[in-house]
Amino acid sequence: MGDLLAARLQMAFSLGFHIIFACVGMAMPFLMAIAHWRYIKTGDAVYKDLSKAWSKGVAIFFATGAVSGTVLSFELGLLWPEFMEHAGPIFGMPFSLEGTAFFIEAIALGLFLYGWGKIPKWIHWSSGLVVGISGVASGILVVAANAWMNSPTGFDYDPLTNTYSNIDPIAAMFNPAWFTQALHMILAAFTATGFAVAGVHAFLLIRKPANRFHQQAMRIALLVGGIAAFLQPISGDISAKDVAVRQPAKLAAMEAHFHTEEYAGLLIGGIPNEETGEVHYGIKIPGLLSFLAHGDFKQEVVGLDQIPEDERPPVAVTHFAFQIMVGAGTFLMMVAFLYFFAQRFRPRWLGHKNFLWLVALSTPLGMLAVEAGWTVTEVGRQPWIINGIMRTKEAVTPMPGIQYSFYTVVVVYTLLAVLVSWLMKRQVQTLAQNYDSMDEEIDLSQNKANTKTEVIEEL
Amino acid sequence: MFMYIVVLSFLLLSLLLYALLGGADFGAGVIQLLSTTPKAEKVIGRAIGPIWEANHMWLVIAVVISFMGFPAIFKVVSTALHIPVFILLLGIIFRGTAYAFKHYDAIKDEKSQLMYHRVFVWGSLVSTLFIGITFGAMSLGKIDPNAADFYTGYIAPWFNFFSISVGFLTTALFAFLAAVYLIGENEDPEVKDFFIAKAWKWLLASVAIGIVVFVAAYVDGLPLFNELISSPLSMLAIGFAAGSLPLMFSTIRKGKVVLARLMAGAQTVLILGAWLLLHYPHAIMLSNGGSLDLYDSRAPDATLAVLGWALLLGSLFILPALGYLYVVFKGHGPEESI
Numbered sequence: 166m167g168d169l170l171a172a173r174l175q176m177a178f179s180l181g182f183h184i185i186f187a188c189v190g191m192a193m194p195f196l197m198a199i200a201h202w203r204y205i206k207t208g209d210a211v212y213k214d215l216s217k218a219w220s221k222g223v224a225i226f227f228a229t230g231a232v233s234g235t236v237l238s239f240e241l242g243l244l245w246p247e248f249m250e251h252a253g254p255i256f257g258m259p260f261s262l263e264g265t266a267f268f269i270e271a272i273a274l275g276l277f278l279y280g281w282g283k284i285p286k287w288i289h290w291s292s293g294l295v296v297g298i299s300g301v302a303s304g305i306l307v308v309a310a311n312a313w314m315n316s317p318t319g320f321d322y323d324p325l326t327n328t329y330s331n332i333d334p335i336a337a338m339f340n341p342a343w344f345t346q347a348l349h350m351i352l353a354a355f356t357a358t359g360f361a362v363a364g365v366h367a368f369l370l371i372r373k374p375a376n377r378f379h380q381q382a383m384r385i386a387l388l389v390g391g392i393a394a395f396l397q398p399i400s401g402d403i404s405a406k407d408v409a410v411r412q413p414a415k416l417a418a419m420e421a422h423f424h425t426e427e428y429a430g431l432l433i434g435g436i437p438n439e440e441t442g443e444v445h446y447g448i449k450i451p452g453l454l455s456f457l458a459h460g461d462f463k464q465e466v467v468g469l470d471q472i473p474e475d476e477r478p479p480v481a482v483t484h485f486a487f488q489i490m491v492g493a494g495t496f497l498m499m500v501a502f503l504y505f506f507a508q509r510f511r512p513r514w515l516g517h518k519n520f521l522w523l524v525a526l527s528t529p530l531g532m533l534a535v536e537a538g539w540t541v542t543e544v545g546r547q548p549w550i551i552n553g554i555m556r557t558k559e560a561v562t563p564m565p566g567i568q569y570s571f572y573t574v575v576v577v578y579t580l581l582a583v584l585v586s587w588l589m590k591r592q593v594q595t596l597a598q599n600y601d602s603m604d605e606e607i608d609l610s611q612n613k614a615n616t617k618t619e620v621i622e623e624l
Numbered sequence: 625m626f627m628y629i630v631v632l633s634f635l636l637l638s639l640l641l642y643a644l645l646g647g648a649d650f651g652a653g654v655i656q657l658l659s660t661t662p663k664a665e666k667v668i669g670r671a672i673g674p675i676w677e678a679n680h681m682w683l684v685i686a687v688v689i690s691f692m693g694f695p696a697i698f699k700v701v702s703t704a705l706h707i708p709v710f711i712l713l714l715g716i717i718f719r720g721t722a723y724a725f726k727h728y729d730a731i732k733d734e735k736s737q738l739m740y741h742r743v744f745v746w747g748s749l750v751s752t753l754f755i756g757i758t759f760g761a762m763s764l765g766k767i768d769p770n771a772a773d774f775y776t777g778y779i780a781p782w783f784n785f786f787s788i789s790v791g792f793l794t795t796a797l798f799a800f801l802a803a804v805y806l807i808g809e810n811e812d813p814e815v816k817d818f819f820i821a822k823a824w825k826w827l828l829a830s831v832a833i834g835i836v837v838f839v840a841a842y843v844d845g846l847p848l849f850n851e852l853i854s855s856p857l858s859m860l861a862i863g864f865a866a867g868s869l870p871l872m873f874s875t876i877r878k879g880k881v882v883l884a885r886l887m888a889g890a891q892t893v894l895i896l897g898a899w900l901l902l903h904y905p906h907a908i909m910l911s912n913g914g915s916l917d918l919y920d921s922r923a924p925d926a927t928l929a930v931l932g933w934a935l936l937l938g939s940l941f942i943l944p945a946l947g948y949l950y951v952v953f954k955g956h957g958p959e960e961s962i
Contacts, residue, residue, distance in 0.1 A: 221728050228724030231680070232717045238687045239713055242702030249691050250699040254923035257692025261931055264688050265938035268681045272945045276952065284952060332923075334692075334930045564706050564778055577714065581721060588729055595730040 169558050171567040172244040175574050177543065179237055181536055182578045186230030188535060190270075191304050191351065192358035192389065193223050194297030197277075199385050201290050211377050214600035215385075216293075217281070218592070219362075223296070224278055225588055229581060231271070244567070248550050248560035251329050255320050256313040258334035259306035266306065270299035304354060305347040312342035315542065316411050317551050345400070345407045346542070352397045353538060357531025359390015360497055364528025367521045369593065374516055375606035378596070383524065384508075384515075390531070391501030397494055402457065409458035412552065413467040414476060415545035418483035420454055421447075422468045429454040429466035434488065439480045442469070478547045486540035493534035500527050627932035628922055634935045635689045636900065642682035643896055644801070644889055647794075648672075649679050650755075651802025653719060653748025654795055655822045656741070663815050664806075665741070669727060671809045680720070692931050696921040697907045704767045705758050708782045712754035719747030749795060756794025760787035763899070764846055765909030781911075786837070786844040793833045797892060800826035804888040808881030816879060823876050823884075831869070851902055861898035865891050 166174075197219040204212035238260070242249050273295040280289045313319075319337030320329045363386035366379040373379065408416045416422070421437035421444050422429060431454040435447020452462035459466070469477055500523060507514040514520050550557040561567075597603045652668045672679075691698040702709060726740035761767065761782035771777030781787075803823035807816055841848035852858055868887060875884045906915040922928060 221730070224728050225724055228728075229721055232720040235680070235684055235687075235716060236713050238684055239702070239709060242691060242698050243706050243710060246699040246703045249702070250695045253691035253695040253698060254693075254927040257688065257923075257927070258930055258934065260688045261692055261934040262938070264681065264685045265934070265941055267684065268938075268942045269945055271681055272942075272949050275949055280952070332926050334927050562703060562706065564703060565774065570710055573710075573714070577717060581717070584721070584725065588725060592730045599730070 166568040166571075168565055168567045169561050171571045172561050173557065175567065175571040176240060176244055177540075178571070178574055178578060179233065179240055180539065180543075182582070183230060183233040183237055184535060184539055185532055186226050186233060187300075187304060187307075188354035188357050188532070189226040189361075190223070190230045191297065191300040191354045193219060193226065193362065194274075194277075194293055194300060195355075196359075196362060196385055196389060197223060198290065198293040198297060199389070200381070201293055205286060205290060211381055211602040211605060214602045215378060215382055218596060218600065219382075220278055220293070221592060222589065224274065225585060227270075227274055229585060231267075233578075234267075243570075244562055245550065245560040246562050248555060251555070252314075252551060255317075255329065255332050255334060255337045256310050258338045259309040263303050263306040266299045266302040270296055270303065273299065301351055301354075304351055305343075308347040308350045309338050309340070309343040311542070312346040313337050313340045314550060315346070315415075315546055315552050316340045316342040317554055322554055341411060342407060345404045349397070349400045349404050349538070352393045352400050353531070353535050355393035356390050356397060356494070356497060357535045359386045359388075359393060360500070360524075360527045360531040361529070362386035363390055364525050365589075365593070367524035368528070370516075371518060371521045371525065373606075374518075374521075376603070377605045378600065378603045380516075387501070387504050387524070390497070391504055394494070394498045394501040398498065401491075401494070405457050406460070409466070412546070414469070414472045414478055415483070415542075416458060417467060417469045417472065418478040418480045418545050419487040419541055421480055421484040422454065422466060423470060423480075425465060425468040425471050427455065427463050427465045428452045429458075429468075431457060432484075435484070437480050437484050476548065478545050483541055483545045486537040486544065490534045490537035490541060493530040493537070497527060497530055497534070500524065627925070627928040628919070630932035630936065631689060631693045631922075631928050632918060634932075634939075635686060635693065638682045638686040638689065640893060640896060642679075642686060643798075643892055645679040646682055647752070647798040647892070648802040648805050650719070650748045650752045651798035651800070651826075652806065653723075653745045654752060654799040655803050655819075655826065656745050657749060661815075661818060663810075663812065664818050667806060667810045667815055671806060672723075680716075689931070689935070693923050693928060694907065694918060694921045695923055697916055697918070700767065700769055700908055700916060701758070701762065704769065704778065704781050705761055707778055708754045708757045708761065708787075712751055712758060715747050715749075715751030715754060717747075719744050719751055722747060752795040752798050753788075753791040756791035757782050757787045759794070759899075760790025762908050763903055763906075764841075764844060765913070765915075766844075766911050767908055768911040776911075784844050785840040786846060789833060789837045789840040793830065793837050796826055796830040796833050797895065800830050801888050801892060804876065804884050807876070807879060807884060820876055820879060823888075824873075827869075827872065827876070848902075852898075855902050858898040858901045861894045861901065865894040865898070 197216050200212045200219065201216040203209065204216060273292045276284065276292040277289065277296060280292060284292075317337070318340045319333040319335070321331045322329055363383045366383040366386065370376060370379045370383060405416070408419075420432050421435060422432070423437075423442035423444075428451055430449035430451045432444060433448045433450070435444040437444045455464045455466050456462045458464070469480065503520070503523070504515075507520065546552055548556050548558070550560045649672050652672055656665065656668070687698075690701075722740045722743035726737060726744065729736060729740070761784075764781070764784065764786050766784065767781045768776055800823060803819050803826055807819045807823065810816060838848055852862065868891065872884070872887050872891065875887060903909075905917045905919055907918050907921065908916040910916065923931070
């Protein structure tokens with residue numbers, strides 16, 4: 166394995182690992198705060214227990230996210246020293262603010278976890294909320310830095326002397342892609358976490374359908390994940406139009422769009438052949454790509470044939486990842502639709518085994534979409550590390566033997582992933598003995614009346 | 625120039641706070657390396673539980689200030705010292721997760737608790753050792769950015785007597801700090817005596833390894849002693865650190881909690897301060913006798929200006945919140961970890 170490939174894989178693996186913990190760290194505190202809010206308002210012990218049980222999950226995910234994030238901040242230099250030397254002073258601004266956000270998140274989490282009965286209840290509740298808010302702020306800032314790599318601004322570059330001048334870190338932070346990318350990422354985090362949490366509780370409900378703890382848990386999680394899933398296509402559309410203008414090569418790779426044409430069709434499925442520039446087994450909807458990219462069915466969409474050969478991103482990986490992202494996202498949006506519909510008009514469906522299975526099977530789909538989406542934006546930017554300015558191969562560390570650190574990272578993170586899953590299993594196993602309200606069951610024949618009132622409360 | 629000083633001050637402040645706070649967390653793992661008791665383990669868990677995440681943010685802040693404010697230095701450290709930094713990261717991953725898993729594992733069975741404990745303790749040792757090795761290597765002067773072969777480029781800079789002895793000095797100092805902090809975390813005389821004994825041993829170890837560092841410097845061709853003599857401020861700092869040792873010994877023996885903490889903190893500040901003063905304005909010594917200097921490696925003015933403001937504004941948020949956290953939890957730790 167070459168050092169460049171090893172470095173790219175190590176970065177991808179580290180980010181792919183961290184992103185899951187980052188998503189949970191952003192969205193789960195809000196679930197926890199909603200449950201806590203309801204406890205304060207109603208005095209219902211189920212919500213208190215739910216908030217506590219979730220906060221332990223947050224603690225485990227936060228700790229793992231914190232160390233994997235620390236690792237990433239070093240890896241930027243360990244793997245891409247040339248990039249960091251030039252880019253650090255330009256795009257470092259959001260990272261320096263993120264330090265503050267992360268700090269506040271850590272402090273607020275300490276207060277929330279250990280503050281039960283020690284600090285006034287509203288300060289306690291606020292600390293939980295602050296964990297979420299600062300988590301989201303961190304997410305926005307980190308994505309803004311990544312967006313700069315896609316749409317570098319805030320400096321002048323002289324290719325002849327390879328110098329960066331007139332640096333403006335604020336302009337770099339507010340680069341043209343920061344908003345679309347951050348919006349898409351935050352919604353993805355809420356969708357993925359909401360469905361992952363709801364899925365776990367749905368799975369447990371299959372065995373104990375009348376358990377109130379899991380019922381309330383699934384509803385809060387589906388409410389949050391569902392709303393985000395509904396908003397995501399709007400954000401996706403904004404992103405697509407943005408990418409079409411700024412990074413036509415990325416859009417062409419996402420769509421395996423080899424030939425520049427008017428009335429360009431939207432490709433669904435298909436196996437692209439990068440050698441011949443053909444796509445097999447796909448379905449093409451005429452004109453739709455032109456419309457989605459430029460808001461006009463006949464508008465020309467730039468194909469890979471207009472991109473110099475040495476500036477084309479890998480097509481197959483980008484295209485497959487894009488398909489997986491859109492497919493998983495669409496599926497979750499339909500589940501969310503079914504949930505909201507059932508909650509309003511058919512409350513009984515919510516306790517039905519088929520619905521619970523549907524939610525349970527959705528558990529990994531949001532995270533899968535997040536990973537796939539991240540792959541689209543990173544692989545789709547290749548061969549550039551700073552779009553149009555610096556190539557990834559120019560940025561890589563001169564140290565040989567990077568494959569060994571890559572293998573190490575794979576082994577360590579795989580071990581951690583197994584351990585975290587095992588710990589989550591143990592959390593679930595012991596719910597009944599740690600929380601009295603876990604034993605509360607509701608009379609299923611009353612289900613309809615109960616849920617009706619809750620619908621009103623929730624909406 | 626003003627913002628350069630602000631940014632540099634924050635870099636030094638975050639390194640210092642990382643040593644004083646994060647260092648003590650690492651040290652709490654290290655002191656359990658040779659022996660521990662269930663009671664002591666409990667006290668340690670309670671003492672660092674609510675604040676340990678916050679303590680480790682100082683490292684992230686220091687890294688961000690380095691790559692944004694002093695990019696050339698960040699580049700050289702992450703290239704030439706790639707291997708020790710990578711091992712340090714492995715230590716941080718293992719100890720951080722093991723610590724969290726130990727406390728939030730829903731089932732506290734002996735077997736898995738012991739596993740977490742071992743990983744935490746050994747991870748702490750690896751982390752402190754390689755923090756020290758990295759810093760030692762930065763000042764030794766064996767870093768060669770144009771090295772032709774792997775050994776000279778990536779091994780020789782840090783795999784030497786001096787850097788490794790600085791690694792052990794860091795370990796001993798952090799362990800000493802932790803033991804002193806922990807004396808006052810509990811009223812139980814048995815636990816108090818346990819930490820007093822640990823503080824003694826690690827203080828002695830720090831002094832002994834401190835002497836070894838000077839020998840190692842001589843062996844590896846670093847004129848540390850001569851440099852020290854020619855820098856009056858560093859001499860003063862080291863003199864204070866050494867001169868306060870008898871007082872330190874007696875305060876620990878008498879179990880004077882607050883004074884011992886202050887003195888142990890001051891010791892660390894003095895040693896770190898002496899080292900920084902000795903090297904200022906050099907950040908990294910190179911094998912050709914040259915150096916990378918802080919001022920010359922600084923980012924453009926526009927970057928330093930916004931970074932300085934970000935840090936100043938950030939501390940307006942961080943410091944009060946951190947203060948509140950300590951007020952709530954220090955002195956009367958939570959009865960039980962949830």
